[in-house]
Amino acid sequence: MPGIWETHMNFSLRSRNLVKTIAVVLALALPTALAISSADARVGGGSSSGSRGSRTYSAPPSTTTAPGSASQFNRTYTQPGAGMNSAAAAPARGGLFGRAGGFMGGLAAGFLGAGLLGMLFGGGLFGGLGGLSSIIGLIIQIALVVLVVRLAMSWWQRRHTPQAAYANANADAGAGPGPQPNQRSGLGGFGFGANANNAPLEIKPDDYESFERLLGEVQAAWSNEDVAKLHTLATPEMVSYFEQDLAQNRARNVVNKVTDVKLLQGDLAEAWREGETDYATVALRFALTDKTLDRNSATIVAGSEQPGEVTEVWTFARRPGSGWELSAIQQTN
Secondary structure, three states: OHHHHHHHHHHHHHHHHHHHHHHHHHHHHHHHHHHHHHHOOOOOOOOOEEOEOEOOOOOOOOOOOOOOOEOOOOEOOOOOOOOOOHHHOOOOOOHHHHOOOOHHHHHHHHHHHHHHHHHHOOOOOOOOOOOHHHHHHHHHHHHHHHHHHHHHHHHHHHHHOHHHHHHHHHHHOOOOOOOOOOOOOOEOOOOEOOOOOOOOOOOOHHHHHHHHHHHHHHHHHHHOOOHHHHHHHEOHHHHHHHHHHHHHHHHOOEEEEEEEEEEEEEEEEEEEEEOOEEEEEEEEEEEEEEEEEEOOOOOEEEEOOOOEEEEEEEEEEEOOOOOOEEEEEEEEO
């Protein structure tokens, strides 16, 4: 009996130490998370939001300004496969894991069932152990099954994402490679190049001037919390995200001010026409002063008066008879 109590006490001590360790990790991670959130208070909230038509789930080509990749959208109204042919649509519900008799689904169910039955009848993967050890063994089994299933699902999704299917469809149709990153610079003094040889849609100098103007006007309207103005500068989808972010700022009793916005460099990633809508995705590196103020005292609670630089990928959309509007913002990796 003393041995049983000793084992129980040692297990309890290890559990308390584990809890303390987790608490310390969370305590260290929380300030970092808050710092990241505060530093990304500018328009768009430092996340990737919006839509790029049928290319929403296709990463834009890298450019000289943004040589890395653009982050996938955290917020978008576009559903996978929207605007694409059936070959590019997302797999139907059920698929590999949901279909009755599916290989991975059956494998996962078999592992999990074996663990449950093993616990009920005193055996299982960790057979021979009793009581608490059997429960721990079952938890480990479940964790392993979840890990295997998630890895398999990730592989399956990579093989069947809309952008992969879209690219395969183009290849099957004999289409050449998609628009390549623009390598020219200096057009109009803005660091843009038209890249008209590779893009289905020609972007002219006046268009680039509109992109630069929108960069500043969107930031100014955001800083002034002028939703009416934002409606004239961005798509309804983007304005809905701006309104959500502004509401969160009001709930925290703060206001974000983005000033001294200056475009430093820009590159066209791709431009295309989709139905009656024109799209242009550009990489923008710009300077700005980003600070968050307390609404009552006007003291800085995040950010600073010091200017900084940001590189983002913005997509603009234009319908017949209308000017360009901001359709998406993506962060760069």
